[in-house]
Amino acid sequence: MVAVTEPTQDFSTAEPYEVMQGGAGTVSKLVNRDIFSHPAANLDFEGRQAFMVGNGLFRKDWVSSPSSTQASDGLGPLFNARSCQACHVKDGRGTVPGFDPEAQADAVALLVRLSLPESDADARRRLGQGEVVTLPDPVYGHQLQPFAVPGMVAEGQVRIDYTEVPVALNGGETAVLMAPAYSVENLGYGPLHPDTRLSPRLAPPMLGLGLLEAIHEDDILANAARDPGDGVSGRPNWLKDPVTGERVLGRFNWKAGQPTVERQSANAFSGDMGLSSPLFPDHNGDCTQAQTACADMPHGAQAHLGAHEVPGRLMDFVTTYSLNLALPQRREVDDARVLAGKQLFYASNCIACHVPKYVTRRDADRPEHRFQLIWPYTDLLLHDMGPGLADGQDEGDASGREWRTPPLWGIGLTHTVNPNATWLHDGRARSLLEAILWHGGEAQAARDRVVAMTPEQRADLIRFLESL
Structure with missing residues (x-):
């Protein structure tokens, strides 16, 4: 059984501000499939337009x-x-291809980044520069693109093969994790470089991005300077x-590879859809010199626009x-099991x-983002999450084992x-419990506390997460 220490907060009553x-x-809207698609309640008329x-x-x-x-x-x-x-x-979140290898449908939300390992000289050149520099595959570029316009050949399709990994839990329960292995089929421009690494990235939810951008830099750096225990040592990218x-x-x-929502959006227009913008003016997106037909294809820029x-x-x-996509109001904040799960979340040091x-x-x-008390449950820092989640791809200062803490709201x-x-x-985790069990590296101690919980405690922990 996990040892639950006294929390630093009183959980006997729900905090009113956390509801907001x-x-x-x-x-506070009807909870249905559109719950993530509402504008922030404090937008003015022009902002809503x-x-x-x-x-x-x-x-x-x-x-x-x-x-x-046009x-x-x-x-x-x-x-x-x-x-x-x-x-x-x-x-919200995107969808990955099915876990049945014989029924894997196209799932555009799972991007596959491509990169080559850096030489020692490349690493020394980059050290301290803070550039988002990865060495692309010489033919396929930075990203595998499974679709093409008429006159072009698509680059290929990702295939995922899963292996079941059982994990014994306290209380006689067993969880089964799905360990993915990635490959690319139907390559349209010859083989990938033999050293090319595949790094899949699932489209994340869009909630609260403006509020995350409005967190003061000093508050994020303060997270990096503190010692939350368990060997956790987050660092900025x-x-x-x-x-x-x-x-x-x-x-x-x-991997915290973009500084602003505007730049992330423009990067997605360029890399994901091949559309130029003021920040990414190349009309050809991620096409490489090896894809000779790409430069000759017509683009959509209109002189009068x-x-x-x-x-x-x-x-x-x-x-x-x-x-300005709004956060939904929290639910069941006074429920006894939710409050018990919250106490376990804190006591297990998930808040590190x-x-x-x-x-x-x-x-x-933007005025709608100013001086707001928010509850995103993230430090926005990079953490070594262990070999199980490593993708081997560097991004800026982030190593192949490091990931930014995702918000939980x-x-x-x-x-x-x-x-x-x-x-x-x-997208390998089919449940919130599976997501927790994949945690390693700096999160290993917190993960092990969850494994050691009783089945009832684990259920309460998940109940808390489901209230966010």
Whole structure:
């Protein structure tokens, strides 16, 4: 049985502020598949207008050029999806191919990053520069793209083969984890480089991104400076801004490889859909010089609309939308089992990485994000999660074993929004318990405490997570 120490908070009553987990923008709406798609409650009229326009752009399907439209063409030449919504299902998690190898359907939400290992000289050159530099596959680039416009050949399709891994739990229970092995079939441009590494990345939920961006940098760095015990030592991912050359703090994506929501959105337009924007002006996306037909394909930029397929004005609408998707109000905060699970969450030291709360900065760029008490349950730092989750791919200062602590807010409504959703960076975890059991490295001690719990305690812990 796990030893439960006294928590630092009184759990006899629910904290009223935690019900409003996304600050003043938290919404209390009917819990259904659209619960992640509402605008923040504190948006003004103009902000809601921009949000709705951005919503339309987020959902719309782009088409290849030339076409009868002059505002939705330019897709590709190689791409992963036709819309943002195709990956971020109902603004929540994406869907991975099925766990049955004979019935693996196309699942555009699982991207596969490609990289080569760095030489010692490359590593020394990068050391301290904070650049998001990975060496791409010389033919297939930084990302495998399973679709292509007419006249081009798709790059290939990912295949996942799972091996069952039983884990004995206290109380006579056994959990079965699914360990994935990745390969690529139907390669369209010859073999991958023999040293190319495959790193799958599942589209994460979109909730509360503007509030995470509004957390003061000093609060994140304070997380890195503290000693939360259990050998946990989170660290920031410092990046080099490609425009200004300044050092900036990474906050977004699975390895904190993007500093802002705007840059993450523009990067997705370029890498996932092959669409140019002011931040990523190349019309050909991730095409490489080895894919000779790519440069000759028509693009969708229209002179009278601007120099890019996604002009700056449209980019602003999508960014506003992405910054202001509201957090749903917490549920069952007074339930005895939820409160017991919360106590176990704290006592097991899960909060070493999943830091519960912050107050956003008073001078945040957007007024709706200023001075909000929020409960995201993340430190936004990198942690070594052990060999079981390692992908071998560096990103900025992040090593192949390190991952950013994902926020937990909204996690209990995952299956309400997308019944087929799964967890972790590659969707291998079919349940929240499986996600916990995959934790290793710095999280090993907390994971082992969960293994040692009684079945009733584990059920209470999951009940707490489902209330978020």
